[in-house]
Amino acid sequence: MSTYKRITLDLFRTRTAMPKTLLEYSESLDERNLRWPAPPKVEPANAGPSTKPLEDILAVTWSIYGTLLRITDGELLFQHPQTVRMEVAIEKTIHEFNMWNSMTRRPGKPSEYLLPKYLNALEDGRLRASSRKGDVPEIDSAGIWLRLLEMLGKKEYQYDESLYGDLPELAEKIAFFFHSSLQGTEATPGALATIIAIREGGLRQAILSDAQCFSLVQLTRALRSQGNVPHLRGVFPDSLNTLSHEWGIRKPSISLYAQAIYRFKEAGIEPHQILYIGTRMKDDLAVAKSCGLRTVLYAGDKSSLQATADDLRNPDTRPDRLITELEQLRDILTV
Secondary structure (H helix, E strand, O other), X not given: OXXXXXXXXXXXOOOOOOOOOHHHHHHHHHOOOOOOOOOOOOOOXXXXXXXXXXXXXXXXXXXXXXXXXXXXXXXXXXXXXXXHHHHHHHHHHHHHOOOHHHOOOOOOOOHHHHHHHXXXXXXXXXXXXXXXXXXXXXXXXXXXXXXXXXXXXXXXXXXXXXXXXXXXHHXXXXXXXXXXXXXXXXXXXXXXXXXXXXXHOOOEEEEEEOOOOXXXXXXXXXXXXXXXXXXXXXXXXXXXXXEHHHXXXXXOOHHHHHHHHHHHHXXXXXXXXXXXXXXXXXXXXXXXXXXXXXXXXXXXXXXXXXXXXXXXXXXXXXXXXXXXXXXXXXXXXXX
């Protein structure tokens, strides 16, 4: 019996085979030698490190993009200002997931049909997102693609369910492929050695980040270029991670940091015992500091660094330490 099926919202049918996980799907792409965008060259910032050891630190929490994971443009984007970049990413996605046969045929490139619908779904997602007063709503990339899949389903879109899974699983894989086609990523120099040293030093680690369903997969794949990567769910346990797409809010929402603090308190760790590493001062580290966390500014790459001289002088926003290489954290933590 064919594993292809008409797209449907009935997610409870028995499958003929276990679908690939998101990581397994990403690994299968490696066999095809696809071309992805390249991250920019590292451009060091004009900064000097401050690495005096900090006492009473029991946990380290990380922002992903720009800190552990270098990315084109310095941060994850849903809509790139260069239209041609968007068109290329959409065209690749249409081809990868065989969407063209379920799209309205008209003269021009396939992206001229799907890109406006993607942008409409993105704007609709922003309008639907709700949050507490003062919080900034987050977009769920997989949710955007799920809405587009439902639209294509009306035109009898078909896909291999045994490979991709149900609709939400398929949407996650499309989101990963689209964003990988839009922005290049690579591990920050020294990232793997640093997180391993921190783990071996007995400190807990977690992610507190603007992130999507595919972010840990991107990080896992990028770290492999630096050596043998431990299972990241073991290094960054779900019980301590705070990812924006899961909560529907993004930085600088105080509620996101409050959720992270609550999770660490459940593990017996107080805010002042947590060291948070990021690249943005005003909308990230300053908020973390106001919530009682200790902070480190990673200023090793101009593409992701967002800090002014006033931020660094202001005692209300100034980070506890500044590093220009991730491995300098070993000195701060004495691991």
